Structure formats: structure tokens, C-alpha cells
Amino acid sequence: MASEKIELEKTESGRAGLESTIVLASLSPRRNEILKKLEIPFISKPQNIDETVAKWKLPESVKMLAEKKLKNALEDSSLKNMRWFLAADTIVSCKKRIIGKPSSIEEAEEFLVYLAGKEHKVVTALAFFDRNNGKIAIKHDITSVFFSKMGKNEIKWYLSTEEWKGAAGAYRIQGKGEFFISRIDGSYSNVMGLPIHLFFSMLCDAGYPVYKFPAVFP
Amino acid sequence: MASEKIELEKTESGRAGLESTIVLASLSPRRNEILKKLEIPFISKPQNIDETVAKWKLPESVKMLAEKKLKNALEDSSLKNMRWFLAADTIVSCKKRIIGKPSSIEEAEEFLVYLAGKEHKVVTALAFFDRNNGKIAIKHDITSVFFSKMGKNEIKWYLSTEEWKGAAGAYRIQGKGEFFISRIDGSYSNVMGLPIHLFFSMLCDAGYPVYKFPAVFP
Numbered sequence: 001m002a003s004e005k006i007e008l009e010k011t012e013s014g015r016a017g018l019e020s021t022i023v024l025a026s027l028s029p030r031r032n033e034i035l036k037k038l039e040i041p042f043i044s045k046p047q048n049i050d051e052t053v054a055k056w057k058l059p060e061s062v063k064m065l066a067e068k069k070l071k072n073a074l075e076d077s078s079l080k081n082m083r084w085f086l087a088a089d090t091i092v093s094c095k096k097r098i099i100g101k102p103s104s105i106e107e108a109e110e111f112l113v114y115l116a117g118k119e120h121k122v123v124t125a126l127a128f129f130d131r132n133n134g135k136i137a138i139k140h141d142i143t144s145v146f147f148s149k150m151g152k153n154e155i156k157w158y159l160s161t162e163e164w165k166g167a168a169g170a171y172r173i174q175g176k177g178e179f180f181i182s183r184i185d186g187s188y189s190n191v192m193g194l195p196i197h198l199f200f201s202m203l204c205d206a207g208y209p210v211y212k213f214p215a216v217f218p
Numbered sequence: 219m220a221s222e223k224i225e226l227e228k229t230e231s232g233r234a235g236l237e238s239t240i241v242l243a244s245l246s247p248r249r250n251e252i253l254k255k256l257e258i259p260f261i262s263k264p265q266n267i268d269e270t271v272a273k274w275k276l277p278e279s280v281k282m283l284a285e286k287k288l289k290n291a292l293e294d295s296s297l298k299n300m301r302w303f304l305a306a307d308t309i310v311s312c313k314k315r316i317i318g319k320p321s322s323i324e325e326a327e328e329f330l331v332y333l334a335g336k337e338h339k340v341v342t343a344l345a346f347f348d349r350n351n352g353k354i355a356i357k358h359d360i361t362s363v364f365f366s367k368m369g370k371n372e373i374k375w376y377l378s379t380e381e382w383k384g385a386a387g388a389y390r391i392q393g394k395g396e397f398f399i400s401r402i403d404g405s406y407s408n409v410m411g412l413p414i415h416l417f418f419s420m421l422c423d424a425g426y427p428v429y430k431f432p433a434v435f436p
Contacts (some may be wrong), residue, residue, distance in 0.1 A: 038394060076330055143401075148415065157429045176256060176405055178414040183361075188406040196396040197366065211375045 001055035019210055026085040026193075030174070034194045040210070043175035045079065047072040047087070056098045058091070059123050059140040064088035067138055068141035074129065077129045084208060085129040090193045092169035094120035099169050107162035109155060115169060116180070122169070128202045137202055143186030145173070150180055168193075168207040238427055243291035243305040244411075247384075248392070252412045258428070263297065265290040274316045276309070277358040280343040283307035285356055288345040302426060303347040306410045310387035310403070313336035317387050323331035327373060333387060334368035334398070340387070340409045346420045355420055359413035361404030363391070368398055386411075 020041055023100040024031060027046035035042045047069045053061045068150035070087035073079060091097040094115060150158070163177060171177035173184075173191045188189040189196040203210045238259055242249060246266035253260045265287045269337070271279045290434035291297060310317040312333060320326035343358040381395060384390040389395035391402075391409045407414040421428045 038397075153429070173406070179256075179418040180407075180415070181405075182415050183404045183405060185398075185403045186401045187396075188391070188402060197398070197400050200397040209369070 006215055019083065020212065021082065022084040022086050022208075023073055023082045023114075025069045025085060028088070028090075028193050030192045031088060031194045034189060034192065034196065038196070044081075044085075045073055045076065051100075052090075058093055058121075059065075059125060059142070062089045062091050062102055062123050062125040063127070063138050063140055066127040067136070070127040070129055070136065083131045084206075085131075086199075087091050087127045088124060090122065090124040090168050090190075092120055092122055094118060101166055101168055102164055102170045105159055105164070108170035109159060111170040112155045112158065112164070115171075116155070117146050117147060119144055119146050120169065121145070122186075124190050124193055126195070126199060126202060128199075128206060130206050130208075135206070137206065139198055139202060141187050141190045141198045143184055143188070143190045143195075145184050145191060147184045148180050148182045154180070187207060237301065238430065239300065240302040240304050240426075241291055241297055241300045243303060244286045245335050246306075246308075246411050248410045249306060249412045252407060252410065252414065256414070260304075261300075263291055263294065263325060264391070266351070269307075269318075271316075276311055276316075276339075277341050277343060277360070280307045280309050280341050281345070281356050281358055282352065284343040284345040288347055288354065294349065302350045302424075303345075303349075304417075305345045306412060308342040308386050308408075310338055310340055312336060316357045319384055319386055320382055320388045323377055323382070326388040327377060329388040330368060330376065330382075332387075333365050334373070335365060337362055338363050338387065339363070340404075342408050342411055342413050344413070344416075344417055344420060346424060348424050348426075353424070355424065357416055357420060359405050359408045359416045361402055361406070361408045361413075363402050363409060364400045366400045369377075 022036060022040060022042040024044045025047045026040045030155065032044055049068050050067055051070055066087045066089040073085055078163055093115055099111055122143045122145055125138060127136060127138045129136050130183055158176065161176050161206060163172040163175045173181060184191065186199055187195045240258060240260040242253060242260045242262045243265045249277050250262055267286050267290050281407060284305045284307040287307065288303055291303055291305060317329055320329055339357055340361045340363055345354060345356045345397055348353050375392065381390040381393045391399060402409065405413045405415055418428065
């Protein structure tokens, strides 16, 4: 019991103790990065769930997947002392086609050929849980992303950067992907997988002590 | 002469040699970060110019300041062997008021009180020079940024993060500033001070070998 507590208190951002530590039910390095940047204490506990969706509907399916990850984490007995939980899911949608993470460089190329010169939407759903009252809040954010035209050679070059790996839509806006993005309309961090403004409002609504970080509120 | 060359070839991103190295005529750590992220070889040579503008006009005044920084760098005899030069200037504009970097925490507070709950524009001008043909290209990008309402306590907390220091408009979108930004319309990196998509198109127009980085083009 004592050793379990000690383990939990070693948060990845290195701050604060158990009471304000959030369990991040996600593998995504980008979500990890964002929470670190925001200096919010968390531990990362990725959940392996079946992400198959019989019939995609936006934003419902993304919200359902985020909720599924969240509930999976809640069932983890090693986390029964934790109060706050966050799960997320992100998808790219273009002209009613749903685009996830490419499984090969060939699929990544096909995604980029499809997205080039078009507008697409990035949808992220967040599920946030407070064990003190048992409430789950699930919200989503949508950002429009405008890709410029990309020639064959540009796509080949972009693939050589390897940014397509593990990225919904086969690009990373926070990397060299922005070379080809003429503009966005919405939240930037939403495209990275964790919409900061929405997350902040959900933290405030839930009574999470956000103003404790990084400085003690005056 | 030999020692000067060696010095120039030690680029900050640690890549490539003199031929493709860009002189970045800017002090901004954010512009440095962006070029590093893009893996474009550069050396940083900040220029101290008088940034006083008698009568602000957008985007003309921002373009004029970027050009002034560029020309200042071109006159630097230690850089006479360099081919490519980049200078930039960024300003925040809200309801015809021009907002630069705050000089004190009190001024930063006044800026945030003013920007909260409103839309403002961020304008960045880029000036790019190729010594091989003596051509200067000057272009600009504009992004709309929408701030949510901020209470007195929220502003006090945000000031305690110290992100206001050295930032036009007293916030950093790439930091905790995004807590209070409900959405943007335009380029995200433009708000950071170096619009990547515009910069990329200027590099391509100038015949800069952008596809050499980070991978040799197949």
C-alpha cells in the first residue's frame, strides 16, 4: 500500500502529489507533451481498447471511444486511489471519409494525396472523470485544417521525414506538416490531440485546482 | 578568413554548410525554435534597430520594420560571405490599437485586460534576401486570435507564469496562453512570430534548397 502510493506520487511532470494528479489514459506522446508543457501533474496509463467502429458518426463515435478508454482505466485496480482521469480520442474527417493513423508508408501516401489541396476537420473528444462525485464529462472540439496543394515530390519528401508514423491523417501540425497547412480555423492543440482551451474549461467546471500550477495562486 | 568561415559553418541547428545556411536577423527565441524544429540550418544575428514608428499602418509598418532589420544585417561586414538572410517583425493589433511587448508586469496586465473577451490580429512580416541575385522578398501573414473572457484572478495567475515577458500582446500561444484562446483563424506559427507556411513558400520561390532538409531528397 505504501509502496503503491509512492509510485503514484512520482508524476511525469514531477509536480504535486496524489490529490491533483491526473491519470492520462492515453499512449499519445503529443498529449503527454501538452500536459507536461502545462505543468499539470499526471501519470500516463495507456489503455488498449478495440477501436473498431461499426458505423462512424461525428462527433458521437469519437466521444464513445474516449469514454471507452476512460472506463477501461477506471476498471484498473492499481488506479483505485486516483481521483482524476482523462481520456481522449482524435480523428480526421474529410468529405465524410474517416481517416485514422496510417498503417504503412503506402497508406500514409494515399492519405496525403487525398488531403492535399482540401479542407478537413480534426475532431478530438475528451472524457474527464472525478472519482469524488463519480461524474464523467465528455466534450469535443473541431478544428478545420486547410492543406495546400502538394506535388508528388513534396509528398515523397514529407514521407521521408517520417512524421506520418502514428499520426491521424499522416501528418503532424507541430512538425514539418505546417509547411503544407495554409491556415487552421479552431484550436491548434486540438489538431495535436488535446484541445487546451476545452480541457481548461472542463478542469474548471470539475473544480480541479488548475490555478495551483505552475505557481501557487496569490 | 579561414577562421571566419569555420565560425559560420557551425550552424545552430548543427546541419549543412555555408551555402544553405540562413542568417536569422532576430533575437526571438521562438523564431530560433521554429527554424531548429524545421531543421533548416541557420545562424542567429539579432539586429538592434530603432523600432519607433511615427504613424502605424498595417501591414506596411511591420513590413518596413522587417526590411529595416534585414538591411541592417546586410550591412554587417562579418556576414558578407553569407547568401541567405531572414528578418521578421510581429505586432498585435486590436481595434486599431497597436500592442507590442509589455515593458512591465503592470503594462502586461493592462494588455491582457484589454485583449480578454475580444478578437485581435497578429501580423508578422518576413523579409528574405538572396545575395546571389540581390532580390529582397517581403511578405506578411495575419492570424485572428480569439481570447476568452478572463477574470481578475485568471489574469493574475497568468501573469504569475511570467509568459508575458518579451511577448507581443503579453501572452504566448505556445505556452499556457492557449488556456485562454478559444480559437484562431490563420497560421499558428504566425502568432509565435514565424509563419511557417508563408516562409516555406518564400523559400521555394527563392530557389532555396528546402527539400535537402532533413533528408536528402530521393
